[in-house]
């Protein structure tokens with residue numbers, strides 16, 4: 001019999017943490033095998049395998065849990081295991097590897113080498129999976145993970161179908177088969193619809209888990225808790241009280257050797273279509289009827305449906321695109337985008353985007369939602385801020401100038417937390433008002449480091465919970481907005497690029513863009 005990974009009996013148990021008392025943590029899925037396509041790739045080694053190892057450390061993996069790597073590179077089980085050990089030691093949030101946990105973990109690691117086009121490789125995979133079921137008691141439960149370039153998705157999905165691997169195994173039992181599909185899911189609306197059709201030929205929708213790692217972040221999940229688990233915020237969460245919303249995802253990183261991918265995607269596809277649209281729908285959605293996957297996804301999709309795709313003129317008025325030139329980040333000189341590895345020296349790809357959108361429904365009509373995201377900005381920070389309307393009477397401002405408005409900030413990362421800005425009287429004989437903040441920080445209140453988003457999401461997929469994954473209609477709806485923008489861009493000359501220096505807050509046009517509405521970007 002296989003020992004559950006991470007059980008006592010040789011395996012170190014994390015020390016008891018009183019701050020975690022009362023938190024719901026018992027979520028062990030049934031025994032299963034995870035098959036990773038693209039097992040030698042960057043995402044697998046940086047994120048997926050370290051996530052699995054951390055789940056093992058927390059005793060959250062089921063008994064007999066196994067991993068099969070599937071990729072072209074000719075490796076055997078031992079070499080694959082060695083590579084995993086190195087990656088975990090390099091990228092895991094908890095390292096170095098604990099020998100006792102590792103010993104258990106590698107017992108269930110296998111490798112199948114095959115070209116993705118070769119059906120025989122899938123037959124070999126089927127045989128390996130049957131053997132693992134037999135030896136490690138994984139009961140026919142299978143989770144496939146597409147961690148390959150998207151151009152390989154179609155052939156892998158079709159071959160899984162042809163090899164009989166897509167349907168649940170062991171008819172009459174509870175055995176399940178699921179597939180996680182990485183982003184980018186399509187390149188535009190049409191290709192996303194086509195990919196969805198390919199998937200639907202082989203898998204049923206409830207087997208499909210389209211991953212967006214932002215949904216695995218604690219702070220992103222907390223948006224729902226904050227809004228719908230408390231009674232005091234929802235009554236003011238609407239156009240009567242909110243002047244506008246800003247959603248920002250800033251990164252100091254450049255394209256990190258991913259030139260060819262980035263040339264195809266640009267920031268609009270890399271960040272806006274997925275992560276930013278997810279943040280927007282969570283902030284703007286109506287309360288769901290229950291905390292159940294489809295109830296939540298219905299409401300999120302409804303928000304995206306309420307955003308009308310932009311016509312060509314609106315694209316000019318309501319978007320700004322930028323690209324970084326050379327500059328400095330944290331005092332070190334960095335290259336401009338056009339000089340990055342494998343990037344066209346005349347590239348017009350966007351590395352920065354600002355967009356103004358409207359959710360045209362009863363709650364949000366007329367409230368602008370400004371999105372801003374870019375690479376090579378001065379620092380990494382993501383936040384959602386709701387700026388409230390000024391108080392209707394200026395009692396404390398003799399000049400009649402409104403005091404600084406209230407702002408509620410949901411800080412996604414780093415310094416995860418929430419803060420509320422309001423005016424307070426400066427102690428003294430005069431009625432001076434100064435803005436102050438009330439702060440909540442996850443780290444301080446709970447005393448734990450949040451798990452990586454992939455840990456949460458992989459576990460959810462094993463448990464069959466698709467709440468934090470995107471549904472077909474949701475992905476297509478997000479694409480219809482983004483495709484209207486990229487189509488609009490094709491009709492107009494791009495701005496002169498590069499138009500911002502690495503290490504600055506983006507093109508000056510982006511400042512003018514919001515200032516002409518009488519507003520400013522929040523200082524970050």
Ligand code: BG6
Pocket residue numbers: 251253270
């Ligand atoms: C990925 C993008 O989806 O998200 C990257 O492809 C980006 O370009 C990354 O850097 C940002 O994720 P995080 O979790 O670091 O905010």
